Amino acid sequence: MNVKEILKQVEKPGRYLGGEWNHIRKNPSRVSAKVALVFPDLYEIGMSYSGQKILYSLLNSHSHILAERVYAPWVDFEQKLHSQNTPLFSLENNIPLQEFDILGFSLLYELNYSNILTILDLGQIPLLSTERNIKFPLIIGGGPAVFNPEPIAEIFDLFLIGDGEEAFIEIVEKFMRLKRECEEKEPILKELIKIKGVYVPSLYRAFKPPKSYLLAVKPVEEAPTKIEKRLFYDFHRAPFPEDVIVPNVQTVFDRVAVEVARGCPQKCRFCQASSIYFPYRVKSPSLVIENTINSLYSTGYEDASLASLSISDYPYLDEVVEYLMDELVERKVSLSLSSLRPKGLSSAVASNIIKVRKTGFTLVPEAGTERLRCVINKRLKDDEIYEASFNAFSQGWRLLKLYFMVGLPTERDEDLKGICRMVEEIIRVGSGVLKSPPRINLSITSFIPKPHTPFQWLNMEEERILIEKHRNIKSNLKKYPFVKFKDNPIKSSVLEAIFSRGDRRLSKPLFRAWRSGARFDSWKDKINFQVWKEAFESEKIDYQLYLAPFSKESLLPWDHIDTGIKKSHLLQELEKALKEESTLSCLENLCGQCQGCLLLPLVEKEFKEAIRIEPKKQHPFGKKTDSVLRYQVFYSKLGRARFLSHLDLANVIQRTLRRGNISVAYSKGFHPKMIISYLPALPLGMEGKAEVFEFKSEYHYDEKEFIHHLNKFFPSGIKFINLRRVKNSEPSFNESINGMVYSCDVNNEEIFRAVEQHRKEEKMRPMDLYEVVKVLVERFLAVNKNESIADIFLDEKKGRLYIYINYPFQNGVRPQKVVEDMFDIKNSVFLMAREEILLKLTSTGDSSI
Numbered sequence: 001m002n003v004k005e006i007l008k009q010v011e012k013p014g015r016y017l018g019g020e021w022n023h024i025r026k027n028p029s030r031v032s033a034k035v036a037l038v039f040p041d042l043y044e045i046g047m048s049y050s051g052q053k054i055l056y057s058l059l060n061s062h063s064h065i066l067a068e069r070v071y072a073p074w075v076d077f078e079q080k081l082h083s084q085n086t087p088l089f090s091l092e093n094n095i096p097l098q099e100f101d102i103l104g105f106s107l108l109y110e111l112n113y114s115n116i117l118t119i120l121d122l123g124q125i126p127l128l129s130t131e132r133n134i135k136f137p138l139i140i141g142g143g144p145a146v147f148n149p150e151p152i153a154e155i156f157d158l159f160l161i162g163d164g165e166e167a168f169i170e171i172v173e174k175f176m177r178l179k180r181e182c183e184e185k186e187p188i189l190k191e192l193i194k195i196k197g198v199y200v201p202s203l204y205r206a207f208k209p210p211k212s213y214l215l216a217v218k219p220v221e222e223a224p225t226k227i228e229k230r231l232f233y234d235f236h237r238a239p240f241p242e243d244v245i246v247p248n249v250q251t252v253f254d255r256v257a258v259e260v261a262r263g264c265p266q267k268c269r270f271c272q273a274s275s276i277y278f279p280y281r282v283k284s285p286s287l288v289i290e291n292t293i294n295s296l297y298s299t300g301y302e303d304a305s306l307a308s309l310s311i312s313d314y315p316y317l318d319e320v321v322e323y324l325m326d327e328l329v330e331r332k333v334s335l336s337l338s339s340l341r342p343k344g345l346s347s348a349v350a351s352n353i354i355k356v357r358k359t360g361f362t363l364v365p366e367a368g369t370e371r372l373r374c375v376i377n378k379r380l381k382d383d384e385i386y387e388a389s390f391n392a393f394s395q396g397w398r399l400l401k402l403y404f405m406v407g408l409p410t411e412r413d414e415d416l417k418g419i420c421r422m423v424e425e426i427i428r429v430g431s432g433v434l435k436s437p438p439r440i441n442l443s444i445t446s447f448i449p450k451p452h453t454p455f456q457w458l459n460m461e462e463e464r465i466l467i468e469k470h471r472n473i474k475s476n477l478k479k480y481p482f483v484k485f486k487d488n489p490i491k492s493s494v495l496e497a498i499f500s501r502g503d504r505r506l507s508k509p510l511f512r513a514w515r516s517g518a519r520f521d522s523w524k525d526k527i528n529f530q531v532w533k534e535a536f537e538s539e540k541i542d543y544q545l546y547l548a549p550f551s552k553e554s555l556l557p558w559d560h561i562d563t564g565i566k567k568s569h570l571l572q573e574l575e576k577a578l579k580e581e582s583t584l585s586c587l588e589n590l591c592g593q594c595q596g597c598l599l600l601p602l603v604e605k606e607f608k609e610a611i612r613i614e615p616k617k618q619h620p621f622g623k624k625t626d627s628v629l630r631y632q633v634f635y636s637k638l639g640r641a642r643f644l645s646h647l648d649l650a651n652v653i654q655r656t657l658r659r660g661n662i663s664v665a666y667s668k669g670f671h672p673k674m675i676i677s678y679l680p681a682l683p684l685g686m687e688g689k690a691e692v693f694e695f696k697s698e699y700h701y702d703e704k705e706f707i708h709h710l711n712k713f714f715p716s717g718i719k720f721i722n723l724r725r726v727k728n729s730e731p732s733f734n735e736s737i738n739g740m741v742y743s744c745d746v747n748n749e750e751i752f753r754a755v756e757q758h759r760k761e762e763k764m765r766p767m768d769l770y771e772v773v774k775v776l777v778e779r780f781l782a783v784n785k786n787e788s789i790a791d792i793f794l795d796e797k798k799g800r801l802y803i804y805i806n807y808p809f810q811n812g813v814r815p816q817k818v819v820e821d822m823f824d825i826k827n828s829v830f831l832m833a834r835e836e837i838l839l840k841l842t843s844t845g846d847s848s849i
Contacts, residue, residue, distance in 0.1 A: 097123025197230025300655030368418025641717025
C-alpha cells in the first residue's frame with residue numbers, strides 16, 4: 001500500500017504515522033494472536049482514552065499476543081483509502097484490519113456508531129456478524145456504551161460488559177484455542193459466553209414485551225438470562241502502563257493521567273457512569289505516586305492529572321498531591337485534578353496544585369437551585385459553590401469553567417434563572433477578589449435520561465423547549481462579554497438519547513444514515529440530523545418513541561445487562577427524586593440500610609493505608625555549573641517525521657529533553673515554559689537536514705555524550721546531529737541567518753513526468769533530463785527577478801536542484817512555490833528538504849551551520 005502518497009494529500013497526516021515514543025512494535029510472524037484495539041473516533045480523541053492504554057500494555061506484556069492501535073480516519077483519509085482500494089490498517093505494523101484475529105472496539109459514545117461502520121467497511125470486513133465466518137476477525141465491543149448494546153447488536157460478535165483488565169485476556173486466550181479446534185464461529189461464541197461479562201447478541205432474540213413499545217431480548221439457547229458485568233476486584237493494586245505512548249501530534253488530553261479510583265460513591269441520579277462503574281474502588285496512594293512520577297520520567301510530559309469520577313472523594317488526595325508536588329515543582333510539571341467537587345477543594349490542595357502553573361479550574365453545579373440539585377441528588381449548597389469560587393480566585397485563577405444541565409426532571413423557570421443568578425454571583429465574587437471581572441466558560445448541556453439510572457423511565461424534554469431554555473440563558477447573560485458559552489448542538493443530544501435508549505430496530509436507520517454520509521456525529525461541524533431523520537422515516541421508525549417516558553412495569557432493552565444495582569433501588573431513587581429527597585453517598589450510608597446493590601463485600605469505607613514509596617530517581621544529565629550556558633542543537637527531521645507540524649515538532653523536542661533529564665531554563669510567572677528558540681518553521685511535508693534550536697542551561701554538556709544520550713529518547717525520523725556551545729555575547733541564530741539552502745530531487749518520478757511534458761509540449765531538441773532542468777531554471781530566473789532568490793543550480797552528481805534564498809524572505813517568496821512554478825507541479829514540498837542554514841560571517845569565519 002502506498003501510504004506515503006496518501007499522507008501527502010490529507011489534513012494532519014501525523015494522525016496516521018505511528019512510530020511514537022513508547023509504541024510497541026512486534027513481529028507479526030512471531031505471535032499466535034493479533035489484536036487490533038480500535039477507537040471509533042479521531043487519533044487525537046482516542047489517544048487520550050486510558051482504557052485503550054491499559055489494554056495495549058496488558059496485551060503486549062504477553063509475548064505471544066500482538067496488540068496494535070486503529071483510529072477512525074477523517075473524511076479525507078477515508079476517501080483516499082477508498083479511491084486507491086487500500087484497506088484501513090494499524091499504526092504499528094500497517095497490518096490491514098482483516099488480517100487481525102480480533103478487533104476490540106472501545107465504545108465510549110453512542111454518536112461514534114456511524115464510525116464503527118466506516119472502520120469495518122474500510123477494513124474490507126462485512127458489517128453484520130451473520131455475514132462473517134471464522135476467517136474474519138472476531139468483532140468485540142467494550143466500554144460504557146455497551147451497557148445498552150442493542151442498537152449495534154447485529155454488528156458485533158460479542159460485547160464485554162464491565163472491566164477489561166482480566167476478562168479481555170481470557171477472551172483472547174480462549175478464542176485462539178477454540179479457533180484452532182473449530183471450523184465454525186457459532187460453537188466458539190457458545191463457549192465464549194461462559195466467560196463472566198461476555199454477551200453474545202446472536203444467542204438472544206428480540207421480542208416486544210407487554211406494556212412497552214420497545215424491544216427487549218431473551219436467550220434462545222443455553223445463555224444466561226442476565227449478563228453480570230465483569231469486575232476487576234483487585235483494583236487497589238491495578239496495573240497502570242507507566243510507559244504510555246506519547247503522541248506525535250497534540251491530543252485532547254495531552255498528559256499523564258493516572259486513575260486513582262474507579263466508580264463513584266456519590267449517587268447523582270442523572271449519572272450513568274456511577275452505575276456502570278459501581279462499586280467505588282480506590283487505588284493505593286503509594287502506587288498512584290509511583291505510577292505518576294515514573295510515567296513522567298518515561299514520557300517527558302509536562303502535565304499530569306489524577307483522574308476519577310469524583311476526585312474529591314479519594315481519601316488520600318491531600319497527601320498524594322502534597323507528595324507529588326514536592327517532586328513536580330522541581331521538574332516544572334503541572335498537576336490537575338478531574339471532577340473536583342467544590343467542598344473537596346481544601347486550601348492545602350489548592351495551594352499545592354498552583355505551585356507550577358494554574359491548570360483549569362472547573363465547578364460542576366449541574367443545576368441552578370438547591371431544590372433541583374436535591375432532585376438530582378447533587379448534594380451541593382450555593383454557599384459551597386461561592387466559597388470554592390472565592391478560594392479559586394484568591395489563589396490567582398482568572399478563568400473558571402462552569403457546567404450546567406437544562407431539561408432536568410421537575411425543572412422550573414426559577415431553576416433556569418438560578419443558573420444566571422449563580423453566574424452573576426460568581427462574577428461578583430471574582431471581581432471583588434481580582435479587581436476586574438473573571439473569565440467564565442459556561443457549558444450548558446441537555447439532560448438525557450440514560451439507562452441504568454433512576455431517571456431511565458422519564459422522558460427527554462422536547463427539542464423546542466430545550467432550544468428556548470438555551471436561548472433564555474444566553475440572552476440573560478449576553479451583557480457579560482467575558483462569559484463564553486459552550487453548548488452541544490441539541491440535535492446531537494437528541495440523537496445520543498435515541499441510541500442510548502434504543503433497541504435492535506435502530507440498526508437499520510444506522511446503516512441507512514451511514515450510507516447517506518453520516519460520519520463523526522459527535523462533531524458540531526459534521527452532524528447532519530436531516531440525514532438521520534430521513535433514515536428513521538425510511539425505516540418507518542418514530543424516533544420520538546425513544547425519547548418518551550417508559551412504563552415502570554415493562555422490560556427495557558437493556559434489562560438483561562446487570563450492573564449490580566437493583567432495579568428496585570433505581571425505582572426507589574426515582575420516587576425520592578420526585579419528592580425532592582436526597583440520598584447519602586456510599587461512603588456515608590450503611591449498606592444494611594441501603595441494600596441497593598448485590599456487591600456489598602466490595603464496598604470499602606475504612607481507608608488507613610500509609611504512603612510508602614521509593615519511585616525511580618533520576619538525576620540531571622551533565623555537570624552543574626555556577627552560570628547559565630547557551631547551546632545550539634543541530635538535528636534532522638526526515639522520513640515520516642516530515643509530516644509533523646512545527647508545533648508538534650516543538651512538543652516532541654521538549655518531551656525528549658525531559659525524558660533525557662536535560663535541565664533547560666524556564667520562563668518566569670504563572671505558566672513557566674521551556675525557553676527554546678527555533679528556526680523559522682519548516683513547511684509541513686518538507687524534510688530538514690540541518691535544523692537547529694537554541695536553549696540555555698545551568699549544566700555543562702559534553703557534545704558527544706549529549707548527542708548519544710538524547711538520541712535514545714527520540715521517536716523515529718528525528719535525530720540530533722551535534723551540539724554547539726555558544727558565547728552569551730553572540731547574537732541569536734535568527735539574527736545571524738543570512739540565507740537558507742533548499743533542495744529537491746529532480747530524479748523524482750513526479751518531476752521526471754513534468755520535465756517530459758515540457759519537452760513534448762515545447763518540442764525541445766533531444767536532450768537528457770538534466771539539460772531540460774537547466775533550461776527550465778534559466779527560464780524561471782529570467783522571468784522572476786526576486787531579490788530573495790540568490791541562486792539556483794543543479795548538482796548532477798547528487799541529482800538535486802539547490803535553491804539559495806536570502807533571509808529574511810522578501811516579496812512572499814517560498815521555496816516550494818519556486819519549484820512548483822519552475823516545473824508546473826503541485827505539492828512540491830514533499831520532494832524537498834532544507835539543506836543548510838547560511839550565517840553571516842563571525843569572528844571565527846564560520847558562514848554556515
